[in-house]
Amino acid sequence: MMDALLAQLPVALGMGIIGAVVFSAIGLISGSDETTTIAPLTLLVVLIGVPPAGVYTFFLAGAVSKHMTHAVPTALLGIPGDTMATPMMREANYLRQLGVPHIALRKMISGGVIAALIAVPVTVVFALLLAPFGGFVQHTAPYLFLIAALAIAYFSPGRWAAVLALGPFVLIIVALQNLTAAHGVKLGVSYFLGIAIGPLISDLFLVLSPAERARRKRDRPARFSLAPDVKRWSGYFPNPLKVLDSRQASWTIGTAVASSLTFVFSPVAMTVIMGEVVSSRIRHVYHRLTTTLAVRNGVTESTYIAEALIPLMAFGLPLSPVAAGPAAPLFNAPPRFTVDSASGQVNNLHNLLGTWEFLIYGLLAVVLALLIAYPFSMNYARRAASFVSRNISHEAIIGTFVGLILVIGLWEGGLLGLLVVVTVGLVGGFLSRLLGFNIGVQFMGFYIAVLTVPALTALL
């Protein structure tokens, strides 16, 4: 076992460093949603044939780094770094108004560091406990996905509207699949990308329509105030346990463990709930702001790690919103990684990595992310936020993502692939905006279409 670990160590190390550096940078750009950035790059890493340990460390170091640097725009500019950063806006804004945004930043990042370190071992232990049910889960997967999808839809902002909208949405995906199959094209990533980038696609359509464009006119640019930053420690690598006080550290640890166990729920919802639970227990309002931020950002790390790793280790099936979305290429990246809907057979990191490898490379990835993203965001946050907000226009970000839509769509299915990305994005974007049928529910809808629908039609 040691030999196998050592043999893969250099590639695991190298890919982990690449993931941490790339996603530390992406985290600084506000609006760079996890699924639109992590999923395509991880897919690329899978398909160019990087060994399993390297795929795994790339993904994990990337996700952990992104959820550290996303605190920079959130705290200093008042714009959420990504989807997971939105539940922290309120507290971060108050601290900004009090003139201490750097405190918001440091509490968030330190909470993230502690939670990420704890989440990996907790997750591995929990996955081992669930593993005996792996066979059962694989056989009943089509129905489990249906139940999970209904639950996630009910707990989304759309409630019953989202539950009922699952039907038409699944139907659209099944119809699109049959259409592309008739032309010999089988698509996977195109759907993920369409769902993840739906809000951009639907917005672009909206501003093309004269009536809606008039509503979206603005008479002046958006105004952001970039807050000052004050360094309060000497050296380069501040101790996260000194940045947080003892109660904050223990709440962060407690919620990191708790949120590692609730791996089937939406990560944003977990972040909100855990924050509320802790917030109601802290007496003084200032202490409440800082503790909530530490805990919430900790949960963004732990829930991401758990939601990706537990389904991957225990079942090999993407049975959680993160596994179905940003982590999807770890499960399903044909032709290399596959999930067979008929037999429940899986061939992905689940088979290719052992328990020890999941644990050791997992810790390696987290440590690499800490060594790169943590001191970077602690020391250079202000300069980075200033650079991004002054030099990277929103048009440039939109241009990049539109390029990504074109490349991935055409790569996977030619013109048909591109049309599927746009169709799914347009429909999904509107459903999300109008009904609160959010991205997590849409991913589950995709899995109902590919897993549950074939199983049910086979019964008929």
Place this chain on the structure above:
Amino acid sequence: MRNDRLLEVWNDTVDGHHLIGSLIIGGAVSLGAFQAAEWLLGMFIDDPRMARTYAMLFGIIGCVVGGAICACLFRPKREVVEDTVDTENLQGVLAALYADYGSRGGVEDLPEAVRSELRELELEEAFLVYERDHVQGDAVALAEHDLGRAGREGVKS
């Protein structure tokens, strides 16, 4: 700043014409890179599937290059104001904060670590002043009332 072409798209402001320019540049550079790479790599890599995957890598690099070109051509439509934290209005911010969250106990009850953090941030005085002026204030009382069960549990512990 002039501009009657400003629009809100995907949670930020853009200039309509610049947006069209970015869509064209972003699309052309990424697609150009992808197609050119597929054609060139096809001559060196035997397995067309692998050639296509590597072409995708170049396509993604093309996306980033396209974005960089757009970033050079089109300036952000954001007004970034530095260091404008308005400490004059701290009491106003605190009033909003207390109304929004409520607070149980004052600065005196905080653990020493938290209190010294507030002191280092030069916020302790502002909090003390606010709490002195509003100790029976509506905001605190109201929030205390609303906190309900969770609040009482907190008080017990």
